[in-house]
Amino acid sequence: MAEVAKKYDTDVLIQDNGYDDHFHDHHHGDKYQSGFLGHYVFSMDHKIIARQFLITGIIWAIIGAAMSVVFRLQLGFPEESMAWLKPVLGKWITLNDGVGTLAPEFYYALVTMHGTILVFFVLTAGLSGTFSNLLIPLQCGARDMASGMLNMISYWLFLLSSILMLYSLFLETGPASAGWTVYPPLSVYEEAIPGSGAGMTMWLLSMTIFVASSLLGSLNYIVTVLNLRTKGMKMKRLPLVVTIYPL
Amino acid sequence: MTGLIIFLIFLLLGVIIVQIGRVSELASKIRGEEEVEQQSTNRQAKMLMLFLALFLVLGLGSAYYFKDVMLGYGPLVAASDHGGDIDSLFNWTLFFTGIVFVITQILLFWFSYKYRTMPGRKAMFQPHNNTLEIIWTVVPAVVMTFLVVNGLVVWNELMAEPNGEYLEIEATGYQFAWDIRYPGADNKLATKNFRLIDPATNPLGIDWTDDKSIDDVILTGADKIVLPVDTTVRVRITSKDVLHNFYLPHFRVKMDAIPGLPTFFVFRPITTTKEFRKNLKNYPEWRTPYDPEDPESKERWEMFDYELACAELCGKSHYAMRRIVEIVTREEYNEWMAEKNTKPYYRTTIRGTDADPRKGELLDIEKKNRNIELTSEFTLATESESLKDKIINLKNIFYETGSATLDNQSQSELDKLSQLLVQFPSVNAQIISHTDNLGDADLNYTLSESRAGNVRQYLLNKGINADRLSSVGFGEIQPIESNGSPEARESNGRTELRIISNLIVKN
Numbered sequence: 111m112a113e114v115a116k117k118y119d120t121d122v123l124i125q126d127n128g129y130d131d132h133f134h135d136h137h138h139g140d141k142y143q144s145g146f147l148g149h150y151v152f153s154m155d156h157k158i159i160a161r162q163f164l165i166t167g168i169i170w171a172i173i174g175a176a177m178s179v180v181f182r183l184q185l186g187f188p189e190e191s192m193a194w195l196k197p198v199l200g201k202w203i204t205l206n207d208g209v210g211t212l213a214p215e216f217y218y219a220l221v222t223m224h225g226t227i228l229v230f231f232v233l234t235a236g237l238s239g240t241f242s243n244l245l246i247p248l249q250c251g252a253r254d255m256a257s258g259m260l261n262m263i264s265y266w267l268f269l270l271s272s273i274l275m276l277y278s279l280f281l282e283t284g285p286a287s288a289g290w291t292v293y294p295p296l297s298v299y300e301e302a303i304p305g306s307g308a309g310m311t312m313w314l315l316s317m318t319i320f321v322a323s324s325l326l327g328s329l330n331y332i333v334t335v336l337n338l339r340t341k342g343m344k345m346k347r348l349p350l351v352v353t354i355y356p357l
Numbered sequence: 358m359t360g361l362i363i364f365l366i367f368l369l370l371g372v373i374i375v376q377i378g379r380v381s382e383l384a385s386k387i388r389g390e391e392e393v394e395q396q397s398t399n400r401q402a403k404m405l406m407l408f409l410a411l412f413l414v415l416g417l418g419s420a421y422y423f424k425d426v427m428l429g430y431g432p433l434v435a436a437s438d439h440g441g442d443i444d445s446l447f448n449w450t451l452f453f454t455g456i457v458f459v460i461t462q463i464l465l466f467w468f469s470y471k472y473r474t475m476p477g478r479k480a481m482f483q484p485h486n487n488t489l490e491i492i493w494t495v496v497p498a499v500v501m502t503f504l505v506v507n508g509l510v511v512w513n514e515l516m517a518e519p520n521g522e523y524l525e526i527e528a529t530g531y532q533f534a535w536d537i538r539y540p541g542a543d544n545k546l547a548t549k550n551f552r553l554i555d556p557a558t559n560p561l562g563i564d565w566t567d568d569k570s571i572d573d574v575i576l577t578g579a580d581k582i583v584l585p586v587d588t589t590v591r592v593r594i595t596s597k598d599v600l601h602n603f604y605l606p607h608f609r610v611k612m613d614a615i616p617g618l619p620t621f622f623v624f625r626p627i628t629t630t631k632e633f634r635k636n637l638k639n640y641p642e643w644r645t646p647y648d649p650e651d652p653e654s655k656e657r658w659e660m661f662d663y664e665l666a667c668a669e670l671c672g673k674s675h676y677a678m679r680r681i682v683e684i685v686t687r688e689e690y691n692e693w694m695a696e697k698n699t700k701p702y703y704r705t706t707i708r709g710t711d712a713d714p715r716k717g718e719l720l721d722i723e724k725k726n727r728n729i730e731l732t733s734e735f736t737l738a739t740e741s742e743s744l745k746d747k748i749i750n751l752k753n754i755f756y757e758t759g760s761a762t763l764d765n766q767s768q769s770e771l772d773k774l775s776q777l778l779v780q781f782p783s784v785n786a787q788i789i790s791h792t793d794n795l796g797d798a799d800l801n802y803t804l805s806e807s808r809a810g811n812v813r814q815y816l817l818n819k820g821i822n823a824d825r826l827s828s829v830g831f832g833e834i835q836p837i838e839s840n841g842s843p844e845a846r847e848s849n850g851r852t853e854l855r856i857i858s859n860l861i862v863k864n
Contacts, residue, residue, distance in 0.1 A: 214673040289670040295616060296599040296671060302532065303672045347484060 152266075154258030159265050160244035166272060167236015174227035181220040184212045202284075218287040219305050223279065225290025226313070230320060231275070235268050242331050242355040249349045251340025256333035260326045267323035271316040278312035286313035331356040395476070402470040409466035413459065425640060428606060432637045436663065436684070437608035438625035442511045444609070449507065453500050519623050523589035526582075529561055530594075530601030530614040530667060533674035536561055537582050541572030542698050546593070551617075554597070558712055565707055566714045571722070574694075575702040582665060582682045585690035586629045595619045602668035605682060607633075611668060626684045633684075634661050717766070719753060724769040727753055731770065735777045738856040739784055747856045748789075754812065754852045761807035763815060771812065774854070775819035778826075788812045788828040789853040791835055793846035798833060805830030812852060 144153075153159060180199075184192060193210030196203045202216035212220070243261065247254055255261045278285045287305025288297030292313075300307035335348070335356050385393035425431025429444035472478075527538040527546055538561065540546045547563050547570030554562035560577075563570050576582065584590055594603045596614035603622065604611045612622040628636075637643040637658035648654040667678035685693070704722075707713050719727075734749045741747065753770035756763060763771075778784065790809035792801040809828035817823055833840075836849040 214676075218670065218672075293600050293670075299599075302599050 152262060154254075154262045156243045156247050156255045156258070156261060159261050160240045162265050163235055163239040163243060163268070166269060167232050167240060170227050170231040170236060170272065174224050174232060177220045177224040177227070181212065181217055181224070184217065215284060215287055215304055218289070218303060219284045219309070222287050222290050222292075222305070223285050226286070227275070229290065230317070231268075231272060234324060235320070238355065239265075239268070239327060241351070242327070245351055246331055246334055246355060247338070249352045250335060250338065251343050252334055252338035255330045256338055257330055261330050264323045264326040264330065267319050267326070271320035271323060274312055274316035274319065278309050278316065281308050281312065283307050283309055285309040328356065395474070398474050402473045405466045406470050409462065413462060417459075425642065428609075432640050432643065433607070434628075434636070435607070435609050436626055436628040436633060437605075437610065438627055439511075439515050440607075440609035440624075442514065446504075446508055446511055450504055453504065515623070517623070519589045519591055521589070523591050523623070524585070525591045525593065526584075527593040527595070528603050528614070528665075529597060530603065530671075530678070531597040532599065532672050533667075533678050534578070535603075535665065535667075535678060535680055537576040537580075537680075538563075539574040539576070539694070539697065540569075541574050541701050543569060543572055545569045547573050551597075555712070558706060558710065563702075565703060565712065571703050571720060572698065572701045573703065574697045574700070576697075579680065582680055583690060583693050584626055584682065584684055585687045586626050586684050588687070589623060589625045591621060591623045593619060593621050599671045600669045601671050601678065604666045604668035605663065606666065607663050613669060629684045629686060630661075630663060633663070634658050637661055719766050719769065724753075727770065728773045731773050732777060735774075735781070735856070738854075739781055739858065749854045749856070751812075751852045751854055756808055756811075759804075761804060761811050763811055771815050772819070775816050775821055778816065778821050783858065785825045785857045786827075787855045787857055788816075788826065789855060790828070790830045791849060791851050791853070792833050793849040794833040794836065794840045795846065802830060802832030805832050808852065 150158065153162075180192075180195065183190075188211075189209075191209040192203055192212060193205060193208065196205070196210060199216070202213050202219075203210045204213050243255070246252075283300070284305040286292070286297070286309045287303050288310065292310075296302045297306050297310055335352055339345075339348070425433070427433065429435065429447060435441050435444055524544075525540060525546055529536045529538070538546060547567040549562045550564055551562050553559055553564060559565075561575065563573065592603065592610075592612075594612050594614045595618075596616045598616060600616075601614040602611060603614055605624075608624050608626060610622050610624050612620050614620065640658075643658040643661075644656050646652050646654045647657050647660045663682040663684065665680040665682050667675055669675075671678070704720075708720075709716065731749070731751075738747050738749055751770055751774070754763070754767045756767075778786070788809045790805040790812070792805050794801070806829070809830045813826050813828040816826055833849075836845075837851075838845040838848055840846050840849055
């Protein structure tokens with residue numbers, strides 16, 4: 111950055127453009143220029159990463175809420191037929207004399223996945239991830255997060271874990287079904303409940319990667335708050351948000 | 358078709374909302390944005406206050422109106438000794454959190470109204486206020502300490518081992534039912550070992566070599582669990598496969614059933630099922646018909662039962678792991694238990710099978726029952742005229758294999774017999790021994806003669822007059838069943854007693 115500033119003298123720029131624009135002169139192949147992918151997709155800018163977390167979180171929130179609606183409909187109106195969901199849910203709706211009910215294993219799968227999705231993907235990643243990434247650098251006066259690269263990796267690992275979890279929803283034996291607290295032995299044996307077979311394996315895989323993502327993110331937040339506060343921003347002067355989020 | 362219409366309705370609603378938005382934007386541009394914003398802020402603030410009022414009134418009001426369906430309120434008073442303590446813990450928590458809730462909600466909405474954006478008003482920036490921080494740390498800490506300590510005290514009381522007398526039962530959860538084990542007449546539960554579990558014959562893995570197992574009663578399936586009122590009950594809780602939870606809601610009993618980690622819970626029921634139903638009668642919502650489609654059906658209070666439910670996700674039929682619990686008076690319980698004690702699991706299912714460690718021995722209870730039976734058969738034989746009744750099969754006389762020597766197990770039968778002969782001094786008897794058809798016929802004949810002779814000798818040694826008894830052996834010529842199977846051969850090889858009154862038979 112320093113070399114660029116030297117090359118394009120501020121006075122010259124003001125004369126030519128009316129303002130000291132150091133960055134929009136692309137004629138010489140500015141090595142800090144980023145293409146579309148580098149700017150919008152694989153960005154290391156905390157604001158864009160926050161937006162990415164937000165979008166993925168919102169998509170998961172819609173899926174998780176839909177699950178919640180399905181099982182609450184069954185609970186709240188036990189006599190009503192759920193057969194109208196059969197085109198979407200297929201074998202998970204059992205028909206008894208034309209009255210459709212959720213298959214018991216599917217009810218379990220729904221509550222498990224709803225819990226997992228909302229707690230991990232929506233709350234931790236979608237809400238905490240979004241707001242931490244967006245607000246921490248801005249509210250403590252830092253230029254960006256401590257490591258833009260780690261931040262970006264954190265998001266892409268989250269996306270990978272989301273894809274794995276989404277895949278598990280479509281497995282033959284069903285997604286993880288042992289409750290979102292995943293207590294053994296129910297969550298260990300496929301004989302105990304079918305969703306503890308392949309579904310649980312995918313769940314675990316997805317969670318492992320999610321944990322990695324979460325760790326990288328947390329590391330970033332803590333280092334940013336501890337090291338990159340602007341001059342005069344003492345720890346006691348930090349807004350409450352910044353105090354809480356790294357926790 | 359319905360689906361299409363519903364979809365269109367939603368779509369059109371969306372369009373309407375968007376149009377309203379656009380019109381408002383236009384109106385605000387015309388009128389001047391600041392004024393419109395101020396109006397909007399004022400309107401929102403008033404709405405917030407209205408929301409606050411509705412929220413508090415409707416929320417608290419409906420909670421109060423429906424309180425009688427909650428455990429601990431209305432008719433659902435705790436039916437156990439410690440239940441009252443748990444309910445009071447809950448009420449304290451509700452009290453403190455309720456106060457905080459109402460205050461914070463009021464402040465939240467009222468401040469949003471009071472300090473809304475107004476021309477000339479600037480937000481106050483409060484970076485630090487020690488007093489405030491101290492207050493809002495100390496007060497919650499004190500309240501929390503109070504709640505937690507109270508909870509700890511109640512927990513320690515609950516989990517204390519009972520002192521004095523108590524009834525100990527055991528509940529084993531598995532997918533998807535409960536097996537309840539009662540200790541039987543000796544009031545002790547036998548030991549278990551999961552390695553002994555055999556799904557067909559020994560579902561709980563009870564150690565049959567333990568003498569305490571002889572009288573243990575196991576309630577499987579959907580049998581009611583009956584317990585006496587005003588008796589301390591200690592429940593041992595365990596599981597065979599996944600996590601379950603032993604939950605008696607009306608008694609405030611809840612404990613995880615963990616495979617490999619036995620837990621327990623001690624409680625004391627104080628209200629019988631009948632008494633509880635009587636209390637329910639006082640509440641109008643319990644007097645509606647049980648079956649909503651049949652107005653003539655019994656009322657809800659009549660159909661009420663205490664229940665045992667599983668309270669830990671355990672799989673497909675977790676919701677179906679329900680048993681009815683009935684609390685009855687001491688007398689009714691003793692009656693019920695006496696009936697169950699006639700059929701303990703060991704004696705009905707294991708006795709005589711390969712798994713029986715006492716095969717070939719007689720149990721004390723069996724000896725006792727046989728003595729009673731022998732007495733009545735003997736009495737009948739002396740009184741009856743029919744020849745058939747005069748012959749008694751002496752079931753518990755055993756000989757060592759292939760010989761005429763009496764086995765030690767025969768002692769109780771022979772002792773009882775000699776007692777009866779003393780009781781009926783005018784009665785004379787003939788001891789008859791038979792064999793099955795295995796082996797040489799002559800040898801069988803000799804064997805049966807010796808066996809009958811040994812029995813007679815034993816009774817003579819007990820002091821019975823020699824003139825009263827004779828003995829004879831018939832070998833294999835008088836079978837009672839055809840000698841096809843081992844069981845038939847066993848029943849053919851028998852010793853009988855024929856009552857002969859007033860006839861002296863010389864040997």
